Amino acid sequence: MSASAPDVATEVGTSKAAARIRAAAIEVFAAKGYGATTTREIAASLDLSPGAVYPHYKTKESLLFAISLEGHYSALSAITKADQPTALPVDRLTSTVAAYVEWHARNHSLARVVQHELRSLSPEHFQAIAAIRRSTSKVFTHIIEAGDASGDFRTIDTEAATLAITSLGVDVSRWFPSNTHSDPAILAQRYVELSLRMVGAQGV
Amino acid sequence: MSASAPDVATEVGTSKAAARIRAAAIEVFAAKGYGATTTREIAASLDLSPGAVYPHYKTKESLLFAISLEGHYSALSAITKADQPTALPVDRLTSTVAAYVEWHARNHSLARVVQHELRSLSPEHFQAIAAIRRSTSKVFTHIIEAGDASGDFRTIDTEAATLAITSLGVDVSRWFPSNTHSDPAILAQRYVELSLRMVGAQGV
Numbered sequence: 001m002s003a004s005a006p007d008v009a010t011e012v013g014t015s016k017a018a019a020r021i022r023a024a025a026i027e028v029f030a031a032k033g034y035g036a037t038t039t040r041e042i043a044a045s046l047d048l049s050p051g052a053v054y055p056h057y058k059t060k061e062s063l064l065f066a067i068s069l070e071g072h073y074s075a076l077s078a079i080t081k082a083d084q085p086t087a088l089p090v091d092r093l094t095s096t097v098a099a100y101v102e103w104h105a106r107n108h109s110l111a112r113v114v115q116h117e118l119r120s121l122s123p124e125h126f127q128a129i130a131a132i133r134r135s136t137s138k139v140f141t142h143i144i145e146a147g148d149a150s151g152d153f154r155t156i157d158t159e160a161a162t163l164a165i166t167s168l169g170v171d172v173s174r175w176f177p178s179n180t181h182s183d184p185a186i187l188a189q190r191y192v193e194l195s196l197r198m199v200g201a202q203g204v
Numbered sequence: 205m206s207a208s209a210p211d212v213a214t215e216v217g218t219s220k221a222a223a224r225i226r227a228a229a230i231e232v233f234a235a236k237g238y239g240a241t242t243t244r245e246i247a248a249s250l251d252l253s254p255g256a257v258y259p260h261y262k263t264k265e266s267l268l269f270a271i272s273l274e275g276h277y278s279a280l281s282a283i284t285k286a287d288q289p290t291a292l293p294v295d296r297l298t299s300t301v302a303a304y305v306e307w308h309a310r311n312h313s314l315a316r317v318v319q320h321e322l323r324s325l326s327p328e329h330f331q332a333i334a335a336i337r338r339s340t341s342k343v344f345t346h347i348i349e350a351g352d353a354s355g356d357f358r359t360i361d362t363e364a365a366t367l368a369i370t371s372l373g374v375d376v377s378r379w380f381p382s383n384t385h386s387d388p389a390i391l392a393q394r395y396v397e398l399s400l401r402m403v404g405a406q407g408v
Contacts, residue, residue, distance in 0.1 A: 035240025
């Protein structure tokens, strides 16, 4: 990771007022898209004047970066907490894929913003977020490699399997909930089965 | 399908001028997002006055609908042309998944607009697009069902496998190209292997 916990808290904004502004911004960005939203609208959704946002976030982009930083660390934390490196590869992939899919389903507005508005970040901010994304992918890559090394998996292409597993999770934020899927745990279970098959896990 | 070919052509706009406007709009929508784009900007990117767009598309939403209709029929056409219903299920899934992934990679700007801006369509237009999306999913569902019936596949959950295959294809438009993938055919090959495994195809 490129930033320690206190650094991140400072970047994101620790006050309750800043947290309220981020929560309001997530809803407006998710509904209308970042580009179509003004800081004025975010303030108005909280019955605040536009000037009330400024002490916390000087620009709309700094607000997007704070949300992206918090969101990406939250997703990464969900899978690292779910992973038990001493467990069997099948169990590790099961718990991390489930955590990743459930995170995107339960936090679909936040996830939609942080996964689909990356191009609106400044180059420097994009690099900071890209580093967290690489850490996230590596969690899955390392589990797949462990499974292949132990003979539990027979993956054809580790990079492609990692890409597909993260892509399936990310894309949940585009469509969730749908007519057929509104239960994050059931969706996670289905995607765990598909992921285990993608890596050629024994007996699935 | 809910509309015949002549109906679609009328809705989309058959003139060269209309096609130029759509092509310009796809690039601007893909780069900035639909909500942040004005018809005036699209006209300006073609050195036209805003009034020159009006005879072809009365509203920005009608332009998005025309692009969505054309894009969704193009993706559906790519997979129906790739499918040979008399071929073996493994070959059918191979050719259709490859066509779907390649379509999203080769047309990633168009695909990004038509896959990620659906919420900006009017309810009536959304319904028309949703019908094409259901037809697209059904192509994969029918192949999976044929494979399960013949014993070539052993799918755990047909709906989930269809969802995952279409989701992987759609999400290509979010990130393609990347540092690791810029060749549509190679990406398609990897995703074909993963899709065959997801449905439990023999010997993959």
